[in-house]
Amino acid sequence: MKKRYNYESYIFNTVNATIMILFSVIMLYPFWNTVAVSFNEAVDTIRGGITLFPRRFSLQNYKMVFSTGAIFRAFFVSVARTVLNVLTNLFFTSMIAYVLSRPNFIFRRQFTVILVVSMYINAGLIPTYFLIKNLGLLNSFWVYVIPTMVSAFNFLVIRTFLRGIPESIIESVRIDGGSDYTIFFKIILPLSTPVLATVALFVAVGAWNSWFDTLIYASSRVKLHTLQYKLMEFLQSSQAQSRGAGDIGAMALSQQSNMVTPMSIRAAITVIAAAPIIVVYPFIQKYFVIGMNLGSVKE
């Protein structure tokens, strides 16, 4: 009897492991292949058949991408907005979370309702566009920073964490004459490092990956284009080209030299746009999972 189960179990494990390996391959291959293409000589890539490794190794695609300066600039814009988004969001969101975690704060209920309800309501694209326009933020770098300084979802995550800090610590500082500013900066912020790290990662990934705000608020100012937006432009134009329609960005870049093709340029930009996330990903992955669990705790 026991033997039959072992046998059944063996088959099950083998099949299951095979499924998992196949699955991992499907998850990794598209990106791996793009890396290989990006390091392969562009003219050689056209022949096809590049799978896991470059056939004729070359850094030409990357040299080409960085030679125009546009991608370099876009990279810098992306880094700047990511850093500012993280700093402002962490500061303001944790500040409001601290205030609204004070049990006898006079407007605790009202302010909490305003924040939580703001997660559900959505005025929509056009009204928001006019708000940004009326505030004079169109085609300004600050359009990347100012509209995203407070996050209601992150507020709930941080507040859940703050509830775990013993009230006695806060009271003891108060008895020693510490104001709310002292408590927030000297006690709350240092004690919240774990949750702040998690929120920072959420915000950073979101900021790095965003391109839609560039499309609607800053597309006419090339200087403000982010890396993701540039990649989006290349992808859209090289797809249009492969369908025989007109073309702009990728062709213009690739025509400057007959050494590169839109496909190889695209691969190189994809790798550059994904690199920061891929590089830090294995180290920070567990924080994301912690954050996900914190966020799902009831209101």
Place this chain on the structure above:
Amino acid sequence: MMNVIPRQTRGGKLLTTIYTQRHLLVMSVPIILYVLLFSYVPLWGWTMAFQNFRPSKTFFQQEWVGLKWFRFLFSDPVFIRTIRNTFMMSIINTTLGFISAISFALLLNEIKNVTFKRITQTISYLPHFLSWVIVTGLVATMLSVEDGAVNNVLQFLGIIKEPVLWLSEPKYFWGVVGATYVWKELGWNTIIYLAAIAGVDPTLYEAAEIDGCGRWRKMWYITLPSIKPTIVILIILSIGHILDAGFEMQYLLRNGLVQDVSDTIDIYVLMFGLQRSNYSLATAAGLFKNVVNMTLIFLANELVKRLGEERLI
């Protein structure tokens, strides 16, 4: 807070509280005003849906047209099509998302080798953190007619003879979007199920083993029923997002050949609003979507609360 009570107390209880909490007020009031400005003030823009809005005129000079734009929308076959597309893609993505995430969580849970399990899990989350721009770019490369991996594999296996134009034929578009969604979000969606599975009472498995249950039967009769409450809550909550088919995926994967099946309400709003400057029409379309959405999300939350489960925000 004892030490900051002001000496004079005739100012009344409210003033005393405001004084003692002045630091908290300084820290919170500007942020709340900011939230009111960015999340609530734009709601005023909904008035545009009932006007012939011209940006050059002031609010009092605008011409009011009542429900004209809504009547236009619901007699416009293009808009009706975007509702259908949004709804269908949302249903397809949600269904595929649930089935794949639950199956993957169940299979992953059966892996006993901790290192192997962790590596698989880490790989599975990865696409979640890549932008839609990158993901749709990868998808376009994989589905390409010229040397695309999917066509190559299918040809090698003899399933197709000629490369398929996955992205240019309308009949494949919803499937491509569904597959893209699953590829990106599968790993991330399993987290919550794995957490639920981890909470299953181990004695149930022991009892089942004594009764002679194999791996499959344990999965089917114990794990799955144990995580049923989680599944039910997530299904109800996903109903709240039935008009949220995602926007980026469709916008980035679409092209002129498939626009009849690819364009969602959000794309309609973008096209008419910001590209053709018909702000009133676009606002009306967005208003319709957002009101339906908010109502459904509210109802879904209430339903979950009624079921006596934790409210997930």
